[in-house]
Amino acid sequence: MSAFTGTGTLVRFILRRDRVRLTVWVLALAGTVFATVPTLNDMFSTEAQRQARAAIMDTPTGVVFGGPGYGLDDYRLGPMVVNELTMSVLIALAVMSILHVVRHTRAEEETGRAELLRAAVLGRGAQVTAALVTVSLVNLLIGGLTALALAGNGLEAADSVAYGLGLALAGISFGALTAVCAQVTEHGRGAAGLAFLVLGVLFMARVVGDMAEEGGTWPSWLSPFAWVQQTRVFHDLRWWPLLPYAVLIAALFALTYALAGRRDLGAGLVASRPGPAGAGRLLNGTFALHLHQQRGSVLAWSAATFLFALSFGSLATEVEGLLTENPDLVAMLGEQGANPVEGFLGVMSGYVLMAATAYAVLSVLRTRTEETSGRAELTLSAAVGQVRWFGNALLVSVLSSTLIVVLGGVGMGLSAAAALEDSSWVGTMTGAALAQLPVALLFAALAALLVGAAPRLIPLVWAWLGYSLLVSMLGPVLGLDEWLLNLSAFDLLPKLPGEEFELLPVALALAAVVAANALALAGFRRRDLATV
Amino acid sequence: MTTTAIEVRGVDKYFGRFQALDKLDLTVPTGQVAGFLGPNGSGKSTTIRVLLGLIRADAGSVRLLGGDPWKDAVTLHRRLAYVPGDVTLWPNLTGGQAIDLLGRLRGGLDPARKKDLLSRFELDPTKKARTYSKGNRQKVALVAALASDAELLVLDEPTSGLDPLMEAVFTECVLEARARGRTVLLSSHILSEVEKLCDTVTIIRKGRAVESGTLADLRHLTRSTVRATVSGDARALEGSEGVHNLRVDGDTVAFDVDDTHMDAALRTLTGLGVRSLVSNPPSLEELFMRHYGDELAALNGNGGAAA
Known part of the structure; x- marks a missing residue:
């Protein structure tokens, strides 16, 4: 054999x-x-349209998600496909x-x-x-x-x-x-x-x-x-x-x-090594248990997001450099009313938000795994109420996604501040990341609502998240209608620092988060635990 | 203190269209070890989940330690400990961490007794749960439950992964718990275990209690097996009321007899000149077979009842 x-x-x-x-x-x-x-062929049908698009692909954001920029000077269908689609x-x-x-x-x-x-x-x-x-x-x-x-x-x-x-x-x-x-x-x-x-x-x-x-x-x-x-x-x-x-x-x-x-x-x-023979003093409740279960993942996601943010923040000087070489680009971006460095960092903090959102949803859905594996049954057979167990899991999800967002903002701010020699970027970028946090919380709250009240519909969270990711990355290229673009959750809130902060949408999103979590807890308390 | 630890009356439970429990009755007196017998899928675990307030009964009444298990779950759970039939643990916690955690969630555990139980069950508490076999995961849950000071132990097929030596340790531990005045609900399909440990037994079938009482009560209702060597012709017993399954082989005779007709059967037998006589009370296995015999017969493809 x-x-x-x-x-x-x-x-x-x-x-x-x-x-x-x-x-x-x-x-x-x-x-x-x-x-x-x-x-692509229809959207950029004239020479002028294609060259305008090529100029966008020549920006830092364009390089990040486009590539080395071959064929930009003669931007026909072939180079367009290669530059617009390859990375995704x-x-x-x-x-x-x-x-x-x-x-x-x-x-x-x-x-x-x-x-x-x-x-x-x-x-x-x-x-x-x-x-x-x-x-x-x-x-x-x-x-x-x-x-x-x-x-x-x-x-x-x-x-x-x-x-x-x-x-x-x-x-x-x-x-x-x-x-x-x-x-x-x-x-x-x-x-x-x-x-x-x-x-x-x-x-x-x-x-x-x-x-x-x-x-x-x-x-x-x-x-x-x-x-x-x-x-x-x-x-x-x-x-x-x-x-x-x-x-x-x-x-x-x-x-x-x-x-x-x-x-x-x-x-x-x-190889795996033997562990402690007893629980430490800190492992004394459901919050500690949920946190203990997730600490490795939280650390990994936080570290990865922080490093990602640091590296993109440090590109801020490259963005400035590209602009001084290319005054036409400044004019073009200037017409759109945004500072290009701010615009670039705003787009990049969108990716921090996506990471935090994905983690928040995964974190909430762990409760479902705990339930179907039978571990929740063991926990809830002790003196632990459903509301406390589920509520603590939701709290861990909120805290860990907040941590990821803050680290992403701080990381981007620190390296942008170092690159541009302006320390005010730390505060600006942290604020920009936090202003988007409600989106991550909204997805987590939807996941919680489904786990609590309608576990069979859990795939809906993934469907909406997948759709939102696709649209926010490829939306303009796909040539979707405005209303289809608006269904993406990542475009619900303004992207700072390039855009202005608006209180109303943030307040509405937070209210929805609170309501969905309350319904989730009530639903979980009322329904039978899933049996193995 | 209540004198019944568990009182279930006429409980129904549906999962969609499937009826898991059908007017189930179950009573467990305080301070006793109650056996809860039935094959896989008969509703034992569902009953236990109702008792723990993890799922809600659709009809009927449930009292546990004097409270409502659904409404008062948290306060009642301070007074009980549960071992599931299929224990799953947190893969990245060690056995010792899981035991301590479960103890703390229940409101305390006796460290000395934990240490004693760990050595009796020969469990290494420093291993990560993901490396434990089924039997070792069960030991983790058993140590956590037995080391707590719970009034009521709810054990769902707790020995299904244990080897015979560990089963013996388990038997000792349950007897010790009873000696301390604890109440135990022991669900099982291992008849010898129930026979050894339990004061009362409830047999459940398709979500309904078909038999319940003390072992002595149950035996009283049923038949014993008699085997004798006689000088005369044992065919004299043929057609006697209450005698079943008569087998005569030379001077040896064996038959089953309803306990109510034991006296008459023995009188006939002594008239034949008895040289040796053995009479066995029905084993729990036989009781069980009487209730499930038809299923077994169907499986074996013959029409005759097994008992």
Whole structure:
């Protein structure tokens, strides 16, 4: 029996088990590309419109979410697709690949299902190989459909293929990276966390490299986020930047197998140590329990947000530099009535808000996991009321998302203050972040309301959050109507410091938060606890 | 102090259209160990969740330690400790942390007794809960419950993951709890355990109590098995009232007899010249089989009743 015996069966099993999940990913990603390409053509139909758009892509925000800026001087459909879509699609592919590989490697071992399979006729390397084969198939399918969509809209066939292949290889790279992470930690959550951390670092490396000059500098070349665009598709095609993907993937595969051969099933390379034989004095109630459960995640999210904010805040000088080089840009942005540095930092603190919102929702939904796992039953069989248990969980969610928002604001303010040598930025940016906090609380309150009163509708929170994220990142490109844009929660409140603070919407949002949380507690008190 | 710790009268509980409890009655006198028997899915855990106020009964009345378990949950829970059938713990807490936490949430636990229980159950409290087996997770919940000073212990199939040695430790611990005057509700499908520990037994089937009383009461209602060696022809017993399942093999005879007809059967038997005689009271298993025998028979594909 070789190490790979049974891989084929497992591949079919994974495709069968995840047929809905994978279909949704493929349809959502390929569908976005199919929908966006014609829209871009319609929205920017004249030469003047296209060059105006290209000027926006030349701004710092444009570089962060666009890329190194190839083809901006002749902004036709091809370069438009590459500059407007690449980063969103790459991030989505990376997230998909990370989740998929963790789900079929470490998470399987953690639940013990892997043990059941490994006891059958199955090679040692079959599970990780099957996970990598399936993640490659899905990425190649999405890449292929993307190439079809581009070629179908009259773009050069060779460039379309290079672009689709580049996207797929980038996705597969993150799958392979995750397979390595899954060997290191003992738990699925840990493996995913580690992979996401590396994703963040690699994204920032590209941003820093691309920000320095058009076409990117050496830090860009360290990142798989950069290589697709370095092929200069639809501008001046070159194939060799796809080579680093092949090298990286081969190296990560080899590393995965080497590490997997050195450990037992279920064990991590980092072994778990014995803990305390009794609870410390602080672990004495439900608030402490909820906090203890989440402290690792809160620390990780806070640290990641803080570092993200620090690095974007420090780009403030680059923003100023770009403006002094490009007086036309100042005129254009000036017409929109905003200070460009303020505008840039305002957009970036929008991303801090998104992180805090995602965490707030995850934090509230942990209560549902506690309930369905049976742990809530054990807790509530002690002298603990439903309202206190659930209320403390909501409090932990509010406090931790507030912490993330404040750290994001302070981080951005500190580095902007250092870069621009003006300490008033610390206060400005902290205030700007806090002014948006009610949005995060609103999502958390909606999640709480559903957990408390209608647990079956919980997916609605994800639907609204996903929609809001999509619209606030791609809305203008998708060419949606005004009212559809307004349904995004991230556009409910004014974005400081570029926009003015308004009391009324903030007060309304906070009132809704309080009301939803009160209803959530009442609902949770009245309903039966879910039984295992 | 109330003399009944638990009083359930005519309780119904529906999950959607499925009726989990059907006019259930259950009484547990204070200071006794009450067995709550039934196969999987018969409604034992649902009853316990109603008693804990985690779910609300749709009809009927429930009194627990003199209070309403739904309205007075928090105050009542200070006086009871619960061990679920399938214990899930917080993966990143150690066993010792979980025990202390549960104790504190209940309002205190005796450190000396905790230490004693940890060594008797041979539980390592420094391991993270995610590394514990099912049996060890159960031990964590048992130590937390038994180390508390609760008046009432509610135990839902507490030994399903324990090995025989640990089951023996558990039996000792429950007997000690009773000696301290505690009330215990022990749900189980392990008949020998209930037979060893329980003063009263309630047998539940499809959400309804089909039999309840002391073990002696239950036995009184039913049949004993008699096995004898006789000189005469044992077929004389054939057709006697209350005699069932007569088997004659040479001079050996075995039969079941309704306890109300035991006297008559023995008179017939002594007339045949008895050389040896063994009479066994019905085991709980046999009681149980009488109530579930038809299901078992259906499973085995034969029409005859099992008892």
